[in-house]
Amino acid sequence: MGSLPYADVENSLRALAGRAEGFGRFAIGGLHGPLYFVTSLSDDGPGSLREGCRRKEPLWIVFEVSGTIHLLSYLNVSSYKTIDGRGQRVKLSGKGLRLKECEHIIVCNLEFEGGRGHDVDGIQIKPKSRHIWIDRCSLSDFDDGLIDITRQSTDITVSRCYFTRHDKTMLIGADPSHVEDRCIRVTIHHCFFDGTRQRHPRLRFGKVHLYNNYTRNWGIYAVCASVESQIYSQCNIYEAGKKKKTFEYYTEKVKVAIYLLLKFH
Template identity: 75%
Template structure:
């Protein structure tokens, strides 16, 4: 067991005011006694060891420039505990190559005007609610949210891959399989660009779902928009796609280039084996 608190602990490093690259000398499980708050300019790097966080989760609150890499999150014990909670007003956050499962609430929440978030190469499993972007139709400030999700494996999880309100979300080169309710959900004013993803249904065949809600500053309720660009719908999967409603969002508005692979069986197999925590060494000198 790795200690939760005290000198040299993960919690001590995360609360430091100065920039810090946090690495681990031993593998182990950290039973978090409470939310682990992370301050700005921190990298939590699990490469070279196998670190599992359990009982509670990480909270990124009013912080910026944070990287969380190569960790496992498993077994949240509270009804309102997420593995990673990004709110409020946090920005420039990168969650990379993490394995997340078995939290009673959700795995990743991005809400309350947190923006410029990237989720990449993560493995999500054994979970009902996976990823929520935009918590409520009352939070109209969430129109600022922009999120990129790429090369992730949503492995038999039930819903929210993600569920989106207000935000602009770029999904590319992800594999979502055997969902319980839906793969991706667009609600009030969401703008989702789904590019070269693989959707493979189980019993529930429709990948895309639309929900109608009323923004706090609008007279009428509305849904969101999804654009599907070269996605692969495997076997009997049905897209459920509707014509985009007033969507002008394109990822090129936020970055000039990005590398996209075609949605193929080769990509599917790669994502099944190369997402989540990996037994990779820490780079020399880190």
């Protein structure tokens, strides 16, 4: 999968900001804010991850504890936040992160496992979020997707992540009626899709650049494109198991709602 091109940043905490490749390269996270220390594995309260994520000012969030944070509800992340798990081992379970109408988010070195409930994703990016970088995270076993990017969210990079033990891995563009998703731009690179069943990714509308990823032993297909999607697949490895279809194309038509205006005189 290659060595880290930004290994030098490990000597300077905030040097990580601005080192993303691809469409999410402008994400700065909490670069211009103070450090926030997570000292509690509780779902909420003083020193919790949730307390830091809800604050409105820029924050660079780091952890003084390792362990599992069992989320009782989606963890909403406000703009200009870095959630930096380097140096600890932090797992989020129960629910996932929700990036809603926010910008400049970096999420690094977290584990996501065991999310339960209808429409529960590991990382849900919608609506209208931008400048997002998800880096060096591992994701598995959620009831819906591992990463979903929909509803006009754009300029996003997912890099060096590990996906395993899951069905619907990554959805980009949720519905053929969401024509506004034509703005979506996502880069996915140096990721390992290890036996996940489908959606590596599944794309509607938008543009996706895939490079230097390793996908093996999928259950239906590796990559799927449909309505108005553009995928540039470059230098990826696809190692089939029992299912041999690597690229799938689903025929879908743009669904545009038509309103009839009745004028009464």
